[in-house]
Amino acid sequence: MAARSVATLLKRSVSAATSTQTTRCMSSSSTPKRKVAVLGAAGGIGQPLGLLMKLNPLVTDLSLYDIAGTPGVAADISHVDTGARVEGFAGEQDLGEALKGCDVVIIPAGVPRKPGMTRDDLFKINAGIVKGLCTAIAEHCPGALVNMISNPVNSTVPIAAEVFKQHGTYDPRKLFGVTTLDVVRARTFYSSLKGLSVREVNVPVVGGHAGITILPLFSQASPKVQLTDDEIEALTKRTQDGGTEVVQAKAGKGSATLSMAYAGALFAEACIKGLNGEENIQCTYVASNITDLPFFSSKVRLGKNGVEEVLGLGTLSDYEQNGLDALKEELRSSIQKGIDFVNPQHA
């Protein structure tokens, strides 16, 4: 899953940063043109994510959009000597221009948590932000792959789907909730507990992206190492509470930004690789029928059309099956909350 991409991203980023010539050659001859937009580009996630996208030689055009602050961020990132052409857009009147021709749109726009808040507490503000941005995507780049980072992801993805349905542009293969940070955390915690090389480690994480809806499947981790029940419990809990761990450590100054930018860059790269014909498998929150929930995160095969196949859950341990049973009610209600937000007449 993510293991090889991690090493590849870092290696490629370094070589891209030190060899403009090589990057330009790759962009113009061997790789297709790929335009990526970051919406919320001046924020805590948006800035490092914009930088990582600028370092990625698969990106030929980078569009940085925020309601404020983007000119400075765009000017700054544009001086990095890699191939991607950078444009900054600030203010709602520029949004259409920012989105035109995009292959991938990454959305980290919205408010982050403070200590004591749940992700669902962000719904009030972020639901409206996501609805507005997705309306613009439907109008200006309806064929783009949308990578939703804004929380609560369990609800913002259904919001996006409903907006696209209203505009007649909904293609479930092209809408993704980004849950890569959960996988990154599970890999980190598992490898460090067991003294494994993190580059060799993979752990699928399924369900959703909030509290108990985050369900890491350590029974399917590779390489397989014996875990006691207590270790499984501790690893699961730490993965589920990883976001809260960062929120508390930042003590009122927001939530995960740097690790999220890294995870977001990995997932965007996986999407672009898929579009370019390099199929790969990632865990992500998508329209799904592998459970009785309409959206669910699981392993997904990415390809030229976005989602090529939603893969099944495989064999679960009793502990994981209990976790799956326990998460469904919360996830179902978060999904419905998103649907009702766009269709209040049906609520």
Ligand SMILES: NC(=O)c1ccc[n+]([C@@H]2O[C@H](COP(=O)([O-])OP(=O)(O)OC[C@H]3O[C@@H](n4cnc5c(N)ncnc54)[C@H](O)[C@@H]3O)[C@@H](O)[C@H]2O)c1
């Ligand atoms: N999916 C995940 O795993 C994950 C991980 C970390 C954070 N998040 C979420 O990502 C979001 C952003 O977090 P952050 O730390 O970057 O917050 P931030 O406050 O630092 O940045 C958010 C940015 O969004 C911009 N913004 C607000 N409304 C906008 C609009 N209508 N159009 C464009 N831009 C707009 C703001 O101006 C700001 O620059 C939060 O909702 C957070 O909970 C998700």
Ligand SMILES: O=C(O)C[C@H](O)C(=O)O
């Ligand atoms: O925890 C948060 O509020 C941000 C994000 O969803 C995370 O998992 O770090």
